[in-house]
Amino acid sequence: MSLEINSGDLGKLMPMHLAVDPEGRVYSCGKILAKILGNVSKIDEMFLFPDEFGVKYFLSQIFSGNPSAERFLLRINGDLPLPLRGQSIKISQNISIINLGFGVHLSSAVQEYNLTSTDFSPSDLAMEFLFLHEANLAALSELARANTYLEAARNQAQILSITDPLTGLLNRRGFDSEFSAAFERRKIHPFALLHLDLDRFKEVNDLLGHSAGDRILIEVSTILTEEVRADDKVFRVGGDEFLLLIFTTEPHSEIQKISKRIITKIETIKLPSVLRKVSASIGIAIPDDRQGNCREKLLEFSDKALYKAKSYGQGKFIIWKEAVVL
Amino acid sequence: MTKVGIKADSFLTWNEVSDNITYSIVITSAKILEKSVNEFLEDMGSWLTRQEKIRRLLRFSGSSFEEFTESLGELPDRIRLIIPSLEVPDLETELLATKLYQITTSKREPGLLRVIAGILRGMADDYGTLAIITVKRDRIKVAVAISNYVGKRHFALSPLHGDT
Numbered sequence A: 001m002s003l004e005i006n007s008g009d010l011g012k013l014m015p016m017h018l019a020v021d022p023e024g025r026v027y028s029c030g031k032i033l034a035k036i037l038g039n040v041s042k043i044d045e046m047f048l049f050p051d052e053f054g055v056k057y058f059l060s061q062i063f064s065g066n067p068s069a070e071r072f073l074l075r076i077n078g079d080l081p082l083p084l085r086g087q088s089i090k091i092s093q094n095i096s097i098i099n100l101g102f103g104v105h106l107s108s109a110v111q112e113y114n115l116t117s118t119d120f121s122p123s124d125l126a127m128e129f130l131f132l133h134e135a136n137l138a139a140l141s142e143l144a145r146a147n148t149y150l151e152a153a154r155n156q157a158q159i160l161s162i163t164d165p166l167t168g169l170l171n172r173r174g175f176d177s178e179f180s181a182a183f184e185r186r187k188i189h190p191f192a193l194l195h196l197d198l199d200r201f202k203e204v205n206d207l208l209g210h211s212a213g214d215r216i217l218i219e220v221s222t223i224l225t226e227e228v229r230a231d232d233k234v235f236r237v238g239g240d241e242f243l244l245l246i247f248t249t250e251p252h253s254e255i256q257k258i259s260k261r262i263i264t265k266i267e268t269i270k271l272p273s274v275l276r277k278v279s280a281s282i283g284i285a286i287p288d289d290r291q292g293n294c295r296e297k298l299l300e301f302s303d304k305a306l307y308k309a310k311s312y313g314q315g316k317f318i319i320w321k322e323a324v325v326l
Numbered sequence B: 001m002t003k004v005g006i007k008a009d010s011f012l013t014w015n016e017v018s019d020n021i022t023y024s025i026v027i028t029s030a031k032i033l034e035k036s037v038n039e040f041l042e043d044m045g046s047w048l049t050r051q052e053k054i055r056r057l058l059r060f061s062g063s064s065f066e067e068f069t070e071s072l073g074e075l076p077d078r079i080r081l082i083i084p085s086l087e088v089p090d091l092e093t094e095l096l097a098t099k100l101y102q103i104t105t106s107k108r109e110p111g112l113l114r115v116i117a118g119i120l121r122g123m124a125d126d127y128g129t130l131a132i133i134t135v136k137r138d139r140i141k142v143a144v145a146i147s148n149y150v151g152k153r154h155f156a157l158s159p160l161h162g163d164t
Helices: A007-015 A032-039 A057-066 A105-112 A126-159 A172-183 A199-208 A210-227 A251-267 A295-311 B019-032 B036-048 B050-061 B065-082 B110-127
Strands: A017-020 A026-029 A072-076 A083-090 A096-101 A191-199 A235-238 A240-247 A279-285 A317-319 B090-098 B100-104 B130-136 B137-147
Touching: A007 A017, A007 A026, A007 A240, A026 A032, A032 A105, A057 A083, A057 A096, A057 A199, A072 A191, A083 A105, A083 A317, A096 A199, A126 B050, A126 B065, A126 B137, A172 A235, A172 A295, A172 A317, A191 A210, A199 A210, A210 A235, A210 A240, A210 A251, A240 A251, A251 A279, A251 A317, A251 B130, A279 A295, B019 B036, B036 B050, B036 B110, B050 B065, B050 B110, B065 B110, B065 B137, B100 B110, B110 B130, B110 B137
Parallel strands: A279 A317
Antiparallel strands: A017 A026, A017 A096, A072 A083, A083 A096, A191 A240, A191 A279, A235 A240, B090 B100, B100 B137, B130 B137
């Protein structure tokens, strides 16, 4: 049985087909190809053929009945040399039908040639491909948006996790990471570790209540922040316990001035006259060879120095030395 | 959001939200906007069609409003192609007479029908079609009065071919 179909109908049914003779003359052309290529009558005007495998070779292949001719790539001879995937079937001695497809270049082709949904045959999956492609991009951009939001939320959570909510200073967790980083760089950026504890803070809390105590802690944190340089770090690590990292090339001489200033300032905090003023004691440790590579040791030294300072009464500071270890 | 007792930032794209939360948001929003719940849901459907990315995806369903209505049954499958986990009840379009369609759902979901009705209204505008859309209990009726009432909004297959 043989079927007959006129080329107009074939053009609609297979919008990407060509019917050619062994000379490369085009007898029928699908409507998308006609839209892309215009009125061309010879196949070598439509596509780019490399020199070594010219149009003659191509035609001889598709008329040879050679199975290798059943799948091939053709490049459009135009501004955008899109590769089209194709297949050919020899339907008579003088006619072969070539059917082409855009493959993964569909989106580029639609954009380049302004193709519309009515250009494609309803059985073609082109529309679904374009739909999926676009839906996919939209879904990705939505996910990226959600991602950005999560990232910001995570950063915020991270900041909160190292911040003391009352004073806004870094907390113990914040101290641990800053201290270990500073200790690593102690040879290049020398620093002093200050351990500060308020004197008679408990009295204030007991007599005036916790909100008054909180106000004093906030005032102290403001004083500490103001009395050190921007690069220095202040931490609140316990109730009325603060740690400071003071970066200076001359820790021994600088640190005494800073400590004196801090204590004087804290003693100016105004309190109801029934109460004696609050003050602060400071224990100081400066990295040298004695604590070796152990930063916990340095922290321990500052704690011991603080303990010693407290034992001399209030408003004192002591730099840790071997001699004072109790 | 606070009226319903939830935080705006507790919603994440593609996270499942329980129906109760959805219902209370819908009811509270309708109250705030002084609309009936049905009106609010239809407005939400139309609003969806005015979001350019969504509008474009919807326009892939057909080149005319009639085609869009006829292929509404494909919409849940299209949605599943993109978000497989999203549960969308099946939709069915029946042609009752020339230019008269009836749309029903596989699951009784009166709220969904209202949203679909809103989408149909929005897309009728988009295609420049004059259509009468009515929701009765478990079905939507669409009567197309004039197909090319006003100009269609621009739609090119390639998003790069731009609007207007």
